[in-house]
Amino acid sequence: MDNLDAIFHYSSSSTSPPAAVSSHLSLNMSNRYSLADHSNTNHYSSYDQSDDDHDLRLIGENENGVSDNIFVADHVSPTTNSFSNCDGSELNTANKLNVKKGEKKIRKPKYAFQTRSQVDILDDGYRWRKYGQKAVKNNKFPRSYYRCTQPGCNVKKQVQRLSKDEGVVVTTYEGMHSHPIEKSTDNFEHILTQMQIYSSC
């Protein structure tokens, strides 16, 4: 877990996913959820995430105080100061890591959501195909890699359960969907409302 542009902590006792939020988020980040813009991170308080995710800064906290924190990572490419450049453009084999010849590597922004959920597979309204799974250092749970199945849509996500808190699932999104959400979720509006609270800093 690194190179994240933002992590949103979302508490939920149901299977309804924050992923739905993130998917919506990825469609609208450029004009709505710019809180994690790297240019704004300097004034955020630091946050120690040394056990798992590293180099994360706390950028917001929910009023209920418990653990609904918003994070942004230190490692953000200068080219990703704006979400709007996250176009989901396809990577070719020679450019798997967004590296061009003679240029600094370009990373897409990533956005992670911490979810308190009993299930790993969260229905966010998009269709995903799993393309990999890896054991993660310092974590007894594997990380799963998914790609959006929509042709031409190159959005990826990673799903991982925290070792130190088995009730927490971290979903990391990379890229923006180039198509509408495929199905609605029951409490989408509720989730959106929470997101707006989080992003009101």
Added chain:
DNA sequence: CGAATTTGACCAGCGC
């Protein structure tokens, strides 16, 4: 039978 998942192999980046 087509789509999705599993899983070992492969590759690149990074730290030492």
Added chain:
DNA sequence: GCGCTGGTCAAATTCG
């Protein structure tokens, strides 16, 4: 240079 780690590929397998 080497080993570790994260990310992806692709063949095999499973599922609907």
